[in-house]
Amino acid sequence: MRYAETGYTLEVDLSRGNIERVETDPKLVELHLGGQGIAAKILWDRVPADVEPFSPENLLIFSAGLLHGTPVPGANRTAVNTFSPQTNLLAHSLMGGFFGPELKYAGYDRIVISGKAPDLVYLWIYNDKVEIRDATHLRGKGVHETTRLIREELREPDAQVAAIGLAGENRVYTASIEHGFASAARGPGPVMGDKRLKAIAVRGTKEIHVAKPAELFEVCIQLRDKIGESKDVGDWMAVDEDDSFHHNNFAWGNARTRIKDYWSEELQERWTRWKYDNMDRQKGCYNCSKRCINVINYKGRRFGYKCYGKDTYHMAAFKELDFTYEILPFAMDYGVDSYSTPQIIAFAIELYNAGILTDNELPDFPSDSGERTFYLLEKIVHREGIGDTLANGVYWAALQIGKGAEAYDHNTTKKFEQLPIKLGKLNPPYFLMIATAEKMAITQIEGSFPQDPIADLEAREAFIEKWRVVVPDEKFLHWFREWEKRNEISNEASCAITDWNEAMHFLDDSTGLCGFLSSFRGQFGGGVVYHINNLPNIISLAAGIEFDKDKLWKVFQRNRNLVRALNVRRGMRRVDEKPPEDHWAVRDHEFEQKLLDDYYEFKGWTKDGIPTKETLDQLDLGYVSEDFIRRGILTGDEGAPHKGSVTDKGEFETAGGAESER
């Protein structure tokens, strides 16, 4: 009997129309858990480094997490992985909702899609019955209508549907895969379009078994109540109408302008009214007692959003919330990422204002920034005229447009649009996270260690008291206690903090737990429900494989290094690891490079950011080191492995030492 997982992968070859149900090696769970972890292993084994993202040989993998379908609350993030046409690197993408659990109930842990269909199709999975069906009648249809039509023609109102809109069909690089009011962004949308796969519909009526039923059930009932009651988990932005944080701190337009005292009481009052006058409900994801998704019915169009997703369009266009409410239903129905797309649009508006793009490229370009945003959105999703260039994202569009457009591409890292954050002084762990992360968005990396010190000593101690249960090691408490100024923190602490932040995300990405209950929430208060100290037990009870903290930490390191290896094999190196130049006003190149050296050393990577043979071998990734040596990426004597377990004491007493006095 397999516990927590189903033990099966669904293999779909769209070129040949071949469908297979393949039993998986149980050992994989112990090594990688599931979700993105096992997907990374499959991509390593099966997609050679020279395969182009838009090639039938590229794989598109939808993974349920190991805990999906079990009673563990908040396990519902479906990971979608492939190689992205925008970055040519691994696409890391997550969507909430109901898809992953339904896939588990249908009897699969993941769907691996290869090949390319001759014309538009969709995949229908009903337990063991799997069909590739014609979708030409759905061409150009929005994601909501696609979902409705598929449910109707299958007579399955309970089918969970993940679909692309026009943007995905047209291989717009920022196209997303939409599922209910959740969406998977950052790469897989255009690949799904390239494979001519309009949608996947799944319905499952089979069992998921767990190893220690009664004990797990008891733990889960308690967790569920805690989640419901706690203010320390979920998306506080769903209930807190004070959004001064984003509006005063994030940059508007093309990640350009900070308006430090934008927020006001009068504005908050107006926006709160807009929201609640038009809100149907606040809804949750599968098996979670939070209500993070605001379901809005604005001018007869219903849509749902979460978090900063309500701000990106109006901030890019220098408008107010009602503008986002105007455009979001259209953008979501076309299926575009609402983080990167508004930045492309604001970039194009800047180019027009600078005379680099003219009325030739933008005929009848309106003068109002809101109308311009709609105009450009249409061009991009249709890949029409200049939209065909802009649809490749800011980095590629700047290169293709030329004429100095490159200077306006100031907010990308690894060819990907970053959050529009422009700050004064460096926050060293953030330098590391933005530089070295392969998930492209800071929200997918940050989260366990607070962003800022707490000035008030009493408040700081109170925070620490609550936070204590979730930290992997006492040293984090010590560092936080000693932390006075944002930019003054030892390199040693910065490395370990970045590592811990990453660890929680990598674990979430493989168990399928939501970051708002786990990896993303620790920084805002200690009451987070999933952490490194309780996860081993929960996973053990569900999966029947004994995990303790060290063993689980090692899974994180294994998955982390495997993801890095995928990208290293595709050419990613140290030169690519730089946050946008203007992310901070005050920069110190020498300090930053030393920090990066220290981090690589901490991780057991070479000076070029490549995991060493020792590091890889220690993590049972000998097949990766062999490959690296064969290719000449490593010689094999690069030296020491990573610094070992999370509880290593190290020299933390010296925190706040030499570097921070610069």
Place this chain on the structure above:
Amino acid sequence: MKGESVRKKVRRINVNLDKCNGCRACELVCSAFHARPKYSSINPARSRIRVVTDEINDEYVPIRATNYTKAACDGRRVYTVNDKKYSECSFCGSICPVRKLFKDPDSRLPLKCDLCEDDPPQAEPLCVKACSLGALTYEEFEDEVPEEVKPDEVELGLKALADKYGAQKLADTFARISQKE
């Protein structure tokens, strides 16, 4: 039996649609509770409560399986509540021939809410316990109710089989199986 009434403890689950966030935890725990051994497997398709969901219509209606009915109603009434249209079936817990709901996905036998009968009894039904948001609440009170004989699960199942295949076929099959054993 007709016309007689008795004082009885009534156990009731109240549903507040405005509080439901559509999480379907109620389905999950109901299926776990009725698994054998208890909690050993999860399969919401076997749950005796189902959340009728249509995100685009903002419709989330938890309904519990009530009685098995031989004939389906025409189900043609449409209710509009707060500008949203609901079909009659959205509110109906009947286990009827035209819908897949509340039939065991393998045997197709009806699944009926038993209010989590257990020994020793549960403090409250499991779906209520799972619903941290208070969309489902539980109450017990005394009331005069007409006396009725409740079919148990075996009877329900046999009735469904008899309706589907005819009483004669069922009797023949039963006789054959009994002989074999």
